[in-house]
Amino acid sequence: MSRSSLHLGRRTALLLCAVLAAAFAQSATSQQRNASGQSQTVLRATTELVVVDVIVTGKDGAAVADLAQDDFTVLEDGQPQRLSGFRLVRPAVKASAPPRLAPNVVTNAPHFSEATSWNIILLDAINTEFSSRAYAHQMLIKYLESGPAVQPTAVYGLEQRLVLLHDFTTDTKVLAEAITHYSPGGPEHLPTVEAAASPFGRRGSFKAGPRAREVTLNEMLFLADALAGYPGRKNLIWLSEGFPMNLYPDALTGAGGDISEDYSAMVQQIADAMMRAEVAVYPIDAAGVTVNDRFDALTTMQSISERTGGKTFFYRNDLEVGIRTSIDDGSTYYTMDYYPSNRNWNGKFRRIEVKVNRPGVQLQYRRGYYGLSPNDPGREPSGDVAKTFSNALSLTAPPSTGVLFQAAVIAPSDKSQHRYVVAFGIDAHTLAFERQADGKQHASLLCVVWAYPRKGEPIRAEGGTINADFTPEVYAQVLKSYLPVQRPIDLPRGEYTLRLGVLDRSTNLIGTTSTKVVVP
Numbered sequence: 001m002s003r004s005s006l007h008l009g010r011r012t013a014l015l016l017c018a019v020l021a022a023a024f025a026q027s028a029t030s031q032q033r034n035a036s037g038q039s040q041t042v043l044r045a046t047t048e049l050v051v052v053d054v055i056v057t058g059k060d061g062a063a064v065a066d067l068a069q070d071d072f073t074v075l076e077d078g079q080p081q082r083l084s085g086f087r088l089v090r091p092a093v094k095a096s097a098p099p100r101l102a103p104n105v106v107t108n109a110p111h112f113s114e115a116t117s118w119n120i121i122l123l124d125a126i127n128t129e130f131s132s133r134a135y136a137h138q139m140l141i142k143y144l145e146s147g148p149a150v151q152p153t154a155v156y157g158l159e160q161r162l163v164l165l166h167d168f169t170t171d172t173k174v175l176a177e178a179i180t181h182y183s184p185g186g187p188e189h190l191p192t193v194e195a196a197a198s199p200f201g202r203r204g205s206f207k208a209g210p211r212a213r214e215v216t217l218n219e220m221l222f223l224a225d226a227l228a229g230y231p232g233r234k235n236l237i238w239l240s241e242g243f244p245m246n247l248y249p250d251a252l253t254g255a256g257g258d259i260s261e262d263y264s265a266m267v268q269q270i271a272d273a274m275m276r277a278e279v280a281v282y283p284i285d286a287a288g289v290t291v292n293d294r295f296d297a298l299t300t301m302q303s304i305s306e307r308t309g310g311k312t313f314f315y316r317n318d319l320e321v322g323i324r325t326s327i328d329d330g331s332t333y334y335t336m337d338y339y340p341s342n343r344n345w346n347g348k349f350r351r352i353e354v355k356v357n358r359p360g361v362q363l364q365y366r367r368g369y370y371g372l373s374p375n376d377p378g379r380e381p382s383g384d385v386a387k388t389f390s391n392a393l394s395l396t397a398p399p400s401t402g403v404l405f406q407a408a409v410i411a412p413s414d415k416s417q418h419r420y421v422v423a424f425g426i427d428a429h430t431l432a433f434e435r436q437a438d439g440k441q442h443a444s445l446l447c448v449v450w451a452y453p454r455k456g457e458p459i460r461a462e463g464g465t466i467n468a469d470f471t472p473e474v475y476a477q478v479l480k481s482y483l484p485v486q487r488p489i490d491l492p493r494g495e496y497t498l499r500l501g502v503l504d505r506s507t508n509l510i511g512t513t514s515t516k517v518v519v520p
Contacts, residue, residue, distance in 0.1 A: 108513035124240035125184035136286035164398035224273035229401025235330035402509030425482030444505035461489035
């Protein structure tokens with residue numbers, strides 16, 4: 001793969017930023033840009049901050065909202081930590097409207113700047129039988145059509161790949177409509193003959209094949225990456241009949257004797273990815289009360305839920321209660337942060353424990369993180385990075401928010417040699433810059449454009465790796481505006497859907513979005 005370097009002098013940086021600003025001239029003002037484009041978080045290049053969201057509920061299950069910072073003690077590997085930030089987060093009265101952008105400008109930045117939490121409903125079709133799935137969908141639609149007040153909520157489907165049914169909105173009627181028209185295929189597994197033959201059976205099999213396990217692993221990791229750019233707590237409401245991996249090794253008999261299949265590492269990988277993205281998992285058993293024994297599958301889902309700070313709702317037929325509780329549960333919480341006293345970034349898991357001096361309350365929070373250097377990728381890549389990036393650029397893939405950017409499609413001109421140009425404005429706060437011995441800030445990234453015609457294969461404009469090395473002055477200027485990158489692309493006459501993507505080569509985090517273009 002070819003490589004290019006991005007060396008910007010101060011004058012050149014100002015010129016490119018001015019060109020980019022012209023491309024975005026009709027879009028948001030600088031104040032709107034903060035809401036829709038640039039991250040308000042600590043710089044990824046220097047952050048060592050650990051953020052912990054804690055839900056506190058009383059015996060009646062209601063949120064406890066009268067605690068102060070002094071009521072909490074946060075420990076890391078048994079050592080008390082000094083909190084540098086603390087606040088009670090309540091549901092926003094009204095989420096902000098999507099930002100106004102110029103007709104030729106798109107962004108993958110979150111559209112709800114005032115949201116205090118995010119709900120993601122995952123309809124698991126690959127691990128759920130048709131009858132269970134139909135019942136779960138019916139209960140979900142019934143709940144949404146009742147018009148509850150919710151934080152921004154999105155709906156995804158899990159089939160052979162992750163499918164976005166509707167992006168974040170607070171309109172529950174629209175979400176219900178999207179679910180009503182969703183008709184996924186069925187799972188690849190079947191119950192055992194014994195379980196299907198008798199209504200009185202108590203032992204059944206809930207084991208998906210290798211393909212379902214692979215899909216679930218990769219797409220759950222991809223979902224965590226896609227949600228990484230949304231600030232604050234995310235609640236993943238997972239409607240499924242069971243997780244296709246067991247925490248405990250399965251003994252199989254093969255030609256060479258017993259073979260042990262242990263999927264605990266895969267389960268841990270998913271839980272770790274969710275914790276890093278501040279996603280709490282709320283599994284809801286779509287099957288309700290059933291004759292089949294699904295202890296292993298449900299136990300695995302419960303383990304992921306506990307590690308990430310969520311709850312489980314199993315062996316009950318009132319699914320709407322689990323749905324309502326899951327959505328309400330994560331809307332009021334305490335968020336606290338600290339700089340770890342242990343400065344040895346050795347990559348080992350660090351256990352978080354939160355205590356409160358109020359008897360009789362229940363706490364939910366993520367159970368730890370890996371002590372990686374702030375400039376370390378921080379995650380196991382979901383398979384081959386190139387394959388993951390390619391999947392993120394497919395037409396059916398949801399937008400990814402690991403790297404935030406705006407982009408404008410510029411019409412052909414003499415300067416562009418009569419080619420279309422996609423001008424990226426990348427939020428440098430979401431890239432992993434590293435100060436090196438030369439005193440410059442370095443980053444490595446890919447910017448690509450895939451143009452999908454109505455028929456046929458996509459036209460690709462990739463251009464190879466971009467190595468940025470900025471002096472402190474230029475780096476400060478880029479942080480105040482955007483990191484400008486341009487990608488020219490030759491497009492014959494026709495209508496295209498453009499998939500735009502940015503990959504941070506240091507962290508493997510991805511940003512993607514889509515736009516349309518018509519070539520006359």
